[in-house]
Amino acid sequence: MDGTPAAGETSRRRRRSLNTAVEYAIERKLLTENPLTAIKKVKSATSDRVDPRVLVNKTQAAQLLASVSYVGTWDRKKGRRLVGFYAVMYFAGLRPSEAVGLRKSDCFLPEKGWGVLTLHDTHPVSGKQWTDSGERHDKRGLKSREAKEDRPVPIPPLLVAVLRAHLKEFGTAKDGRLFTNERGGLVGSSTYWRVWRDAREYALSPDLQASILGGRPYDLRHTCITTWLNAGVPVAEVARRVGNSPEVIHRVYEGCIYGQEEAMNKKIEKELDWPEEGHSRR
Known part of the structure; x- marks a missing residue:
């Protein structure tokens, strides 16, 4: 909007959207060919890899989630009703659009041990003029999956406790959703962005507030x-739990994996197990 070049990922996303519209026009016989094929793609040097500086450590995450509960007045419960919303991103890797539509029926929350969230759909913000329902949020299947395919995500006992406490205090919306606004409707992106912005001011020192550390709610998913990955969970399993391909996980998070070199070296050394000179390996 200010005339400066857009980010590489923004340019690619806009081009994909425009190309989809043109292909649809060709299908409707409004165009005979795709003019975009004649426009050379400008290769961008930018990367979609996650910047490690956005990741929060355990202490910072605890401080941020606690600070969320202090946003807004006690009566309106603006922040308190969203603690679990951010927690499912930090502990289970949900996208915001997946957390928005999470229902009680999707949750297995035992009194002890690990639970499971079974995701079925997403609720991305599209705008009223672009949805069939006339609502701001559209309802779609899970990203990168068939329309009716679900995705079970094991969740640790700490998150189970957070969600059980949330249900005990706030209950659910009429359709069973865990997280709602004050009127019981879907949580808007502007709402969870504002609450997160205020929570950062409560939880972080001025120098960290000015940094990109945890700058977006989505950074909780990145964390x-x-x-x-740093705990040693195989990439394929991480990809299954978060709804990405292993290739995407490798590409996007390759700069964020650390502290495993010594462990990997020991595994390789154990596998080689080269016999001493003069002795055969049995």
Whole structure:
């Protein structure tokens, strides 16, 4: 909007959207060919890899989630009703659009041990003029999956406790959704962005507030994925839990994996197990 070049990912996303519209026009016989094929793609040097500086550590995550509960007045419960919303991103790697539509029926929350969230759909913000229902949020299947395919995500006992406490205090919306606004409707992106912005001011020192550390709610998902990778969870399993392909996980998070070199070296050394000179290996 200010005339400066857009980010590489923004340009690619806009071009994909425009190309989809043109292909649809060709299908409707409004155009005979795709003019975009004649326009050379400008290769961008930018990368979609996650910047490690956005990732929060365990102490910062605890401070941020606690600070969320202090946003807004006690009566309106603006922040308190969203603590679990951010928690499912940090502990289970959910996208905001997946957390928005999470229902009680999707949750297995035992009194002890690990639970499971079974995701069925997403509720991305599209705008009233672009949805069939006339609502701001559209309802779609899970990203990168067939329309009726679900995705079970195991969740640790700490998140189970957070969600059980949330249900005890706030209950659910009429359709069973866990997270709602004050009127019981879908949580808007502007709402969870504002609450997160205020929580950062409460939780972080001025120098960290000015940094990109945890600058977006989505950075909680990035932190979750990175935590799993650094814990040694296989990439294929991380990809299954968060709804990405292993290729995407490798590409996007390759700069965030650390502290495993010594462990990997020991595994390789054990596998080689070269016999001493003069002795045969049995």
